[in-house]
Amino acid sequence: MTLARVTLAAASLLPLAAGATTVRVHYESPKDGVTIRGDKGPMSWSKGAAAKSDDAKVWTYTWPDDLGDVVMKPTLGDEKVAIGGTYKLAAGSTRDIYPFFGAPFGKVKIIPGFASPQLKNSRNLRIYLPPSYDENRAKRYPVLYMHDGQNLFDAKTAAFGVEWGVDETVNRLVATGIMEEIIVVGIDNTPERIAEYTTCCDPQYGGGQLDTYQRFVVDTVKPYIDSTLRTMPAKESTAIMGSSLGGLASVWIAQKNAAVFSKAASVSGSFWWNKQEFVTSLPPRLPVRFYLDAGTVKDGLEDTVKMRDAMLKQGYRQDADLFYHVAEGATHNEKSWAARVDKPLTWFFPWQ
Missing domain, CATH: 3.40.50.1820 (Alpha/Beta hydrolase fold, catalytic domain)
Structure with a gap:
């Protein structure tokens, strides 16, 4: 067996890299932070999973693709749920959302x-x-x-x-x-x-x-x-x-x-x-x-x-x-x- 074939055979035995679905929440929140509520995995509708941010302006949260499509909603801190509908993210997608949490009056x-x-x-x-x-x-x-x-x-x-x-x-x-x-x-x-x-x-x-x-x-x-x-x-x-x-x-x-x-x-x-x-x-x-x-x-x-x-x-x-x-x-x-x-x-x- 040639070296190339040995390398290919060995690679086929390695686990595939897990895909990731990502939501990026654009909202400036230096004090309370942003959490994510959802219908699958580490998320739930009763308690948010913490999103991460380097600048307190864009908050990122990622989960494995094998969860499939996920319905989610951002929360300010862990109490104020965003106004409006839920967001459905297809497995493997990356989505930017721009929520608000105040009174729904223009x-x-x-x-x-x-x-x-x-x-x-x-x-x-x-x-x-x-x-x-x-x-x-x-x-x-x-x-x-x-x-x-x-x-x-x-x-x-x-x-x-x-x-x-x-x-x-x-x-x-x-x-x-x-x-x-x-x-x-x-x-x-x-x-x-x-x-x-x-x-x-x-x-x-x-x-x-x-x-x-x-x-x-x-x-x-x-x-x-x-x-x-x-x-x-x-x-x-x-x-x-x-x-x-x-x-x-x-x-x-x-x-x-x-x-x-x-x-x-x-x-x-x-x-x-x-x-x-x-x-x-x-x-x-x-x-x-x-x-x-x-x-x-x-x-x-x-x-x-x-x-x-x-x-x-x-x-x-x-x-x-x-x-x-x-x-x-x-x-x-x-x-x-x-x-x-x-x-x-x-x-x-x-x-x-």
């Missing part, structure tokens, strides 16, 4: 008089920052851009005294582990709302400033948000949503900027606009996930169905890159939109 801040060089006007930006934004400064966030910003968070500024309650809905969905934390950027409308949210030219309402408005959103608002907040600026983490004409604008902006937005939601979209131009002039299928819905009470359901059918003919697939929903009993107002805004939110940003 906050809304207003940027007044934000100027649009494209439209030659200004408006407020209303920005929802998620619960962990100040607590865990290592974390970055997906961003959802929404139109009609004054209707999203505060009944006092809403057009008809009823808000969407987007902040309350996101808080609840995050706290219960149904969706990821996100930043929401509400862009106020102006007296030129109809023109800014539409293409040219509807026989009754005219319109025609949507191309300029989309340049404002893409070239001015988004760069400002990405440069001043801890965002995840890539397309995969960027969505746009609106209702009525704002739903129309969201679809069109995503169609024109498929390299910027990966998700777009039209809630009660006005697909009747300009003799159903959006339905009859639908571009080829794009790498964007679209959410469409309408209520059953005077809410343009027939036009939305036609848009849905046109998209299916272009190759979009229900529940894959198209989510179509009929809201029974819902009509065309903020109360109805608030009642179902959780659907696009959880489809776009599910708990990972």
Whole structure:
């Protein structure tokens, strides 16, 4: 037997190196440390296993691959369990997570008089920052851009005294582990709302400033948000949503900027606009996930169905890159939109 064969035979008798599954918890905790609770091995749901850190900012815990998939959750010290859902780690994987342990309530801040060089006007930006934004400064966030910003968070500024309650809905969905934390950027409308949210030219309402408005959103608002907040600026983490004409604008902006937005939601979209131009002039299928819905009470359901059918003919697939929903009993107002805004939110940003 040659030396090479002897060496190979000897190596085959040695135990294989054990693989390791690793979680890295990004959270600054110089005093309490971080422990890991889980459903297998040295972890349990009643007591945490200590993670290690060299800098009290990134905490690492490792277990053997032969435990298989493991469900776990970090704990601050051994008492404060992270807010939100659990994390499932596949055997052999390494995962970075960014938890928070404080109250699950985000906050809304207003940027007044934000100027649009494209439209030659200004408006407020209303920005929802998620619960962990100040607590865990290592974390970055997906961003959802929404139109009609004054209707999203505060009944006092809403057009008809009823808000969407987007902040309350996101808080609840995050706290219960149904969706990821996100930043929401509400862009106020102006007296030129109809023109800014539409293409040219509807026989009754005219319109025609949507191309300029989309340049404002893409070239001015988004760069400002990405440069001043801890965002995840890539397309995969960027969505746009609106209702009525704002739903129309969201679809069109995503169609024109498929390299910027990966998700777009039209809630009660006005697909009747300009003799159903959006339905009859639908571009080829794009790498964007679209959410469409309408209520059953005077809410343009027939036009939305036609848009849905046109998209299916272009190759979009229900529940894959198209989510179509009929809201029974819902009509065309903020109360109805608030009642179902959780659907696009959880489809776009599910708990990972």
